[in-house]
Amino acid sequence: MTTLVWIVVSALAMSAIAWIGLFSVALKQEQLQKLLLPLVAFSAGSLLGGALLHLLPEAVSAGGPGLGTFLPALGGFALFFLMEQFLSWHRSHSIDADAKAPVTYLILLADGLHNFIGGLAGASFLVSTQVGVVTWIAAAAHEVPQELGDFGILIRGGWGRLQALVANFVSAATIVPGALCAYYYLSSDFTVTWLLSFAAGNFIYIAASDLIPEVKHGPVVAQ
DSSP states (O other): OOHHHHHHHHHHHHHHGGGGGGGGGGSOHHHHHHHHHHHHHHHHHHHHHHIIIIIHHHHHHHHOSSHHHHHHHHHHHHHHHHHHHHHHHHHHTOOOTTOOOHHHHHHHHHHHHHHHHHHGGGGGGGTOHHHHHHHHHHHHHHHHHHHHHHHHHHHHTTOOHHHHHHHHHHHHTTHHHHHHHHHHHTTTTOOOHHHHHHHHHHHHHIIIIIIHHHHHHSSOTTO
């Protein structure tokens, strides 16, 4: 296969991991409910770990420890706060009894951005097929529990199982344009340093503001 085909196929395979929530179809509602809070807790840890141990260090490595690296993180945190306030206001004024919890939309947006950035790792196939495959396996090992956690948040936030699966897949599919960007713009001045930092701010906000309180105080997301 050509390098471009390897990149596209690997991106599609990674996005397909979002369907791992299908395992829940075999579970009874009571069993699924017991799993939701542990999944939310795991997702909170994954988001904080991803932000503080992966995204921000990568941004610092690429752009240095200056304001240009950390201001986007603050911006990502603040923007998600404002978005959640707007979504909460809209939800409180909605006549739709099935309105979804605001955090569920934030997790989809943040995961979409994260997967787009992850798609840029498709550039590893430009080094060699072996390096690309090893990179894909490492990313998939992280993606499986992350997608399970996101699925749990969507279910707990008022989404049906099929709705959550489809929405999770659409969010994961942003890895494909990310991979194509990596292929076509690698040799240009295309930079994602600020995106790494911005996504870290998104992750920190969701984990600290929504998920950790959910774990500490019970089902506040799905009110």
